[in-house]
Amino acid sequence: MITLFTRPTPTRGARRGSPAGRARRAAAVALAVAAVLPLAASCAAGTSVLDKDTLVIGVKPDQPGLGVKVSPGKYRGFDIDVATYVARKLGKPVRFVDALSSQRERLLMDGAVDLIFASYSITPERKTKVAFGGPYYVAHQDTLVRTGQAGIDNVRDLRNRKLCQVTGSNSWKRVKEERKIPVVLVPSVSYSACVSDLRTGKVDAISTDDLILAGFATPGTTIVNAPFSDERYGVGIRSGDVDGCEAVNKAITEMYQDGTAKRLLERWFARSGLALTFTVPQFEGCG
Template identity: 40%
Template sequence: MRLRKASAIAASVLALSLAATACGGGDDEGGSGDGGGDTINVGIKYDQPGLGLKTPDGEFVGFDVDVATYIAGELGYEPDQINFVESPSGDRETMLDRGDVDFIVASYSITDERKEMVDFAGPYFVAHQDLLIRDGESVSNPEEIADLMLCSVGGSTSAANLSEQYPGAGLHELATYSECLTGLENGTVDALTTDDSILAGYAAQEQNVGKFALAGLNLSDEYYGVGVPKGETELRDDINAAITAMVDEGAWQESIDEHFGPANYAAEPAPEITETS
């Protein structure tokens, strides 16, 4: 059984209780798969265009969704056996700890602080922190950040980086990037800061074309990992193998081209997997 053994029973019970309400398909009558349960609960973001987005018709689309679906498939689950669970940045460690989800693929940057609470597989992607500003405005160098009112999501590495590196800058920490985008549009904040992959997804949305632009500042390197509960080394190793297979088979690059190509965002090649112990 490739699903984490210590909590397989708990995960199955949780899946049964959520089946009637959780989005993304799967029910207690689905095939068992190699994972030893009828469904698997996977944490994603619901509001990140290009990465993890829940559409008005209830579908889930984005690069992170594709990665999560591929991993689940390698663990023995069909797409209709996956329950996608919304995983806000500030709740991810808690959700893994209490068994709400089996793993998380949600622009989840690997950091030493987080590795004290959870384990990671990967990384499967590398992004860079940047600013999204109103089209026609500019931020030409990082020194200008101290004079701006910025917005990010509470619990994100972007918010933590900003507070540490630019303590003089104003910062609104909200629940979602969509809320920050509203503030940017109405002038409440000067810029939205997070990973350039997320910002490119917002800028490329049809309703946002011509409204926003990336500043082009590489403020940090963010290595996205797949979060798993602390100590679940077997699951971590299985996910690392799935990521490697996705890259080798070309499915990784196909997903990159599909979800980031329209934004003319040049993603870096798949990074080397480092989270092995």
């Protein structure tokens, strides 16, 4: 054990309350602080994504168009391509892992991942636990129903209908809590499971980001095309990593400026018929 400093023993020439005594105590405190600061700095070192040799990035494994696992460790989708671009700009190789909606904050807080690119909407509640770079895209919440299903033309028509509720997602809250629409919530583990429930009639509708719905919209299902919110897809990052956040934002800006964002959005979503946006989103700020 290292003793940083000891209390100076008062002497006849430097009593506790004397100017000399106070000066000695101040000098001892200064020495203690000087000893502690390097230790604190060494503890903080290596906590930024910029200090990592390889970035571990959490992505969705089951959202067509955004993130789908095609084999162990291999994924494809818009979020995967954006994450790969950002990592390349940071000069880092990447390893992708699953990040389900219910796991995202915990993965970051536990240090299991360095970044999250997983249709991760920025919300005030989430910002109390983690930080966000971006957003790298602003989606809009919409509704998916069975083709030919009558009476659902907008979110208000979900009144008394069965709505899929994915664990860890905030989308159902924007219907039931923010807009006070009395829906019957049917719990589900993922949006892919929701689509199965929609096709079998277990639920009447799925309401979430239009980019997510675009990936799931197949014969037998239809997007209502009545958006009612802005969903800012952020890059999840551990709180306090300001340098890493600013580097991520710089990379996202370059992605839009060099035309990569437009190319990726059209690659994955042009066939959906959604009105896509190709301008740099307004960032949250990293302070």
